[in-house]
Amino acid sequence: MSRLEIVGVEGIGEIHPGDDLAGLIATAAQAQPFGLQDRDVLVVTQKIVSKAEDRLVRIDPDDPRGHQPVVDAETVRVLRRRGDLVITETTHGFVCANAGVDLSNVDQGWAALLPVDSDRSARRIRDGIRARAGVEVAVIVSDTFGRTWRRGLTDVAIGCAGIGAVVDLKGTTDDRGRELQVTEVAVVDELASAAELVMGKASGIPVAIVRGVDPAWLRTGNVREEIVRAPHEDLFR
């Protein structure tokens, strides 16, 4: 039977710059009845990664532009602007609102930036959990992005380690024995979305464990190279 289980990890608490995030996650995950096992996928929200990595910046209280200068510094290209909403391409290559700069769940007067390199952040958490708990997991760092064409936000992966970002099913056959045309599935984005369903926005659950993913997906992976589309490849830039 093909079956996945997704469990929110509680009890991680407030994260501060310099905290040993891998250690805190491993301890909280292992303290739960669900435990933590080899081949689990851990989905970790960007906010606690940014806090642990000290990606917090002060907003100048005397600047009438508010946090806009912070957004500008993280932006390489503005794609669209409507009122307060700015759709940006970030220094990482992500296209999202306000360059991923976020004011929620941080102290008043501060903003949280995206990690410098979320794939590296994911690798560091994965390595730390292996070292501290002796468990071989995959890690996805997730964030909440809007989309073109569709209303509502969904969580996507901004970094991963120990799992392929895109699983290429090209060359496999459909149930007529015919070759399938395009089936490159962004499994890390689907896993980030799945995890969001148990995390919510204000529930204080920043990590989820997904158990039961296809072991064939658990290889070296990288959001930046596998998922981020170069501007010249994109039909809408």
Next chain:
Amino acid sequence: MSRLEIVGVEGIGEIHPGDDLAGLIATAAQAQPFGLQDRDVLVVTQKIVSKAEDRLVRIDPDDPRGHQPVVDAETVRVLRRRGDLVITETTHGFVCANAGVDLSNVDQGWAALLPVDSDRSARRIRDGIRARAGVEVAVIVSDTFGRTWRRGLTDVAIGCAGIGAVVDLKGTTDDRGRELQVTEVAVVDELASAAELVMGKASGIPVAIVRGVDPAWLRTGNVREEIVRAPHEDLFR
């Protein structure tokens, strides 16, 4: 503990025009050890809905344009074209490749179109399962779409019933007691993505059960009104 379980429903078999899809799904789901319960969310792939609703059309073998005339008939606007790839706005308002017309898992010489009204299809399956199995479930009809900015495909909802498409968390507070800014989460898209992880493309599992979703989401819902963004609201059309 916040926990979701996702299970693929096997044994549904080949679907033909006129089949009682709700009955076939209910029988297969109830035959499994996981069973089918009130408040489960059933994710049903578009392909079997289109087949049951006889949305299959012949491709004229003498037409050198192949299935392009079929795509044209489903298209209200072409957004971009590169080689064989056409990004279209469909008659339903979806933006996707080739107007959702699909040649995989259908007989040679035929194409499958999207359901005429996937929200209505979802309602019909939901009502049918209530009538046949006495179980009150939510239903999502899913399809596999590409995205701007990001490589790889993900599954999204093209119709739903018995569940809100977008859950509005505006007005709830973050862990600082401050009001969250934008947290309208497209939970049906996240559920469609989550379900895809147990279905795969060539595995012959066209339905998944998701158990454990927040009961507050189980209300009247509609992809067309809640998720499809009108062209004039969209920053990229």
